[in-house]
Amino acid sequence: MILKCVAIDDEPLALELLSKFISQTAFLKLEGKFSNAIEALGFINQNEVQLIFMDIQMPDLSGMELARILDGKKNSDKTRIIFCTAYHQFAIEGYKVEALDYLLKPYSYEDFLSAATKAYQYFDRLKNPPSEKPAESTPQTQDYIFLKVEYQLVKVMLKDITHVEAYKDYVKVHLKSKPNPILSLTSMKNMEELLPSDKFMRVHRSFIVALDHIDSVSKNIIQIGDHQIAVGENYKEPFLEFLSRWMN
Numbered sequence: 001m002i003l004k005c006v007a008i009d010d011e012p013l014a015l016e017l018l019s020k021f022i023s024q025t026a027f028l029k030l031e032g033k034f035s036n037a038i039e040a041l042g043f044i045n046q047n048e049v050q051l052i053f054m055d056i057q058m059p060d061l062s063g064m065e066l067a068r069i070l071d072g073k074k075n076s077d078k079t080r081i082i083f084c085t086a087y088h089q090f091a092i093e094g095y096k097v098e099a100l101d102y103l104l105k106p107y108s109y110e111d112f113l114s115a116a117t118k119a120y121q122y123f124d125r126l127k128n129p130p131s132e133k134p135a136e137s138t139p140q141t142q143d144y145i146f147l148k149v150e151y152q153l154v155k156v157m158l159k160d161i162t163h164v165e166a167y168k169d170y171v172k173v174h175l176k177s178k179p180n181p182i183l184s185l186t187s188m189k190n191m192e193e194l195l196p197s198d199k200f201m202r203v204h205r206s207f208i209v210a211l212d213h214i215d216s217v218s219k220n221i222i223q224i225g226d227h228q229i230a231v232g233e234n235y236k237e238p239f240l241e242f243l244s245r246w247m248n
Helices: 012-023 037-046 063-071 088-096 109-127 188-194 233-247
Strands: 003-008 028-034 051-054 080-085 101-104 144-149 152-157 161-167 170-175 182-184 200-204 207-210 216-218 221-224 227-230
Touching: 003 012, 003 037, 003 109, 012 028, 012 109, 028 037, 037 051, 037 063, 051 063, 051 109, 063 080, 080 109, 101 109, 109 144, 144 182, 152 182, 161 188, 161 227, 170 188, 188 200, 188 207, 200 227, 200 233, 207 221, 207 227
Parallel strands: 003 028, 003 051, 051 080, 080 101
Antiparallel strands: 144 152, 161 170, 161 207, 170 182, 200 207, 216 221, 221 227
């Protein structure tokens, strides 16, 4: 899925940086860049635009005023806004118009990518809403996740993940299909939330294991392929509970 975007900022350098960040992000397509909100509004009314990156304080028509205009339109959920501003006091007002995110200048590409990823996930849910199932049916789990790897989002199948390892500000995601792990800029806590709890378990502050890929357990050591993973003291109780079910 590619998101069609526009960039709006009355500061030329800020507009160029924003346009550059959009252009180097694989799942974004820059449809237009504008130095004022009135010109941008005319374009948005005539073209399909999913995502707007824009400043707030601009002459003639401010970013907040443009957001309110768009919020009042039919199908406003199909065009979303990420504010890019130097003024933190607008944050609360920004969320009142349901902005997807709020980037405070000066922001890095990492900050930009995090906000863009949030937008991608929003439109992915909009495009593929969870199907309604009868109450008695078993809920279906998504069989893949997206991870930030360098400057792109990479689709990773859950069944391919053997374990996840903490590595400084990153995580190493070990895959059955690849000899080397992929490195993603995220936290273990975030990975724990992304991965379904019936298939993955955190067994150490630095390790999450895929339960289906466990080859053997000896005392407090888990064997997955050539990797030996120790079970941390704070994680022993839930893991022993899993083992008791596993052996029955």
